[in-house]
């Protein structure tokens with residue numbers, strides 16, 4: 623299964639590469655089933671590049687993983 627990543631600081635890319643499948647950037651075209659690894663920005667929103675990828679390739683996307691950081695959003699005591 624192809625893994626497609628949308629990664630800015632590299633954490634998503636590193637995670638995608640750790641899965642042991644072929645990987646490529648969200649900016650490269652796709653013509654086979656894939657899993658998308660993407661990221662949070664702006665308090666829970668997805669990036670424009672992820673939005674465009676999903677619009678263009680939704681038929682191929684079989685699952686989505688979204689990462690984020692606890693540094694964003696309201697403070698909670700866990």
Ligand SMILES: Cc1cc2nc3c(=O)[nH]c(=O)nc-3n(C[C@H](O)[C@H](O)[C@H](O)COP(=O)(O)O)c2cc1C
Pocket residue numbers: 628629630631632633634635660661662663664665666667689690691692694695
């Ligand atoms: C400009 C900016 C906005 C972000 N906004 C959020 C957010 O709203 N919620 C969240 O959980 N993480 C947010 N993050 C954290 C990233 O989602 C997190 O660091 C993620 O692991 C980055 O993935 P990457 O290393 O693959 O780019 C933001 C990061 C940046 C740089």
